Amino acid sequence: MRLSVSHVTTYRYDPPRRGMVQSLRLTPAVFEGQQAIDWRVDVPGGFRGAAFRDGAGDWVETVSLQGPMPEVAVTVQGEVETRDLSGVLRGHRETVPPVAYLRTTNSTELDPRLRELAGDALEGASLQDRLxxxxxxxxxxxxxxxxxxxxxxxxxxxAEALEQGHGVCQDHTHALISVAIASGIPARYVTGYLFVDDGNGHEASHAWAELHIEGMGWIGFDAANRCCPDDRYIRLGSGHDATYAAPIRGLAEGTGSETLEVAVKVSESSQQQQQQ
Structure with missing residues (x-):
């Protein structure tokens, strides 16, 4: 499937900030399930700094801006060709060992209810069948x-989402990471995009978990949608939780109010539609 993405993140400041440094994890991951056909990340007024592939195999770029800045916009435009690999992250190169993802963070910290949920879920399950x-x-x-x-x-x-009994994809992902770690399965948070074929594209970014299954590698599990990622998904990057995997992380110089506006649209590309 060929998917088109339009993603604009706008920060507004009052009073204007004196400067900013951003770390961007907004480039599609390189693996057999997807290939970027055309992809641009623009930050008007920004100065490009270091760019590198980190230990998790994700492409990271740094951008600095000099103020005064009443507004900063990060724009992503591109097309990606995707394949359904049943959630398997095949062909993705990284150097961080899976065991590094057996630790929790404040967002995924285990409590008795999460441990109980994990235990109940695996009652009667084969100890050898990790999948x-x-x-x-x-x-x-x-x-x-x-x-x-x-x-x-x-x-x-x-833990808070489980106690409340409701949430969104971020909460499902954090909870799945928690119960996987409680069960001895390395797990991490993944950010990306999801195409929903409703005729209007999908107006939100998405998140899901990857669990490491020995002998198979990393496999994606989208608890919010009860499925494994397929060709409707575009994978960006990963981390221990939503903060570590955030597509945009930044540090601004100055104080005051900040507002955030995000507009995301994922749709079938015009070329894909012509082929149908």
């Missing part, structure tokens, strides 16, 4: 946390 365990944990998280936007926030932890 089946991963699917069971994914279903258990989705059953326990109803998809309900507007009730959680960026700082909500997996």
């Amino acid at each position: 089946d365990q991963a699917h069971r944990l994914t279903s258990a998280v989705r059953d326990a946390i109803e998809y309900l936007p507007g009730r959680t926030h960026t700082g909500t932890s997996a």
Whole structure:
């Protein structure tokens, strides 16, 4: 499938900031399931700094800006050819060992309820069949946390989302990471895009988890949608949680109010539609 992405993130400051440094993880990952046909990341007024592929195999760029800045916009435009690999991250090169993803963060910290959820999900499961365990944990998280936007926030932890019983893809992903780690399965947070074939494109970024299954490697599990990523998904980058994997991280010089506006649209490219 060929997908087109338009993603604009706008920060507005009052009073204007004196300067800023940003770290951008906004370039599609390199693996057999996707290939960027055309991809541009623009920050008007920004000065490009270091660019490198980190230990997790993600492309990271740095940008600095000099003020005064009342507004900063980060624009992504591009097309990606995707393939359905049933969630398997085949052909992705990285140097960080899977065992590094057996630690939790504030967002994925385990509590008794999460441990109980993991234990109940794996009751009767084969100790040797890690893939089946991963699917069971994914279903258990989705059953326990109803998809309900507007009730959680960026700082909500997996334990808090489970206690409330509702959340969004970020909360499902944090909870799945938690219960996977509790079960001895390395797990990490993935950011990207998801195309929904509703005729209007999809107006949001997306997040899901990857669990490392020995003998198979990293496999994606989208608890929010009860599936493994297929050719509707575009993978950007990963990390221990939403903060580590954030597509944009920055440090601004100055104080005052900040507002954020995000507009994302994922659609089938015009070339894809002509071929149908």
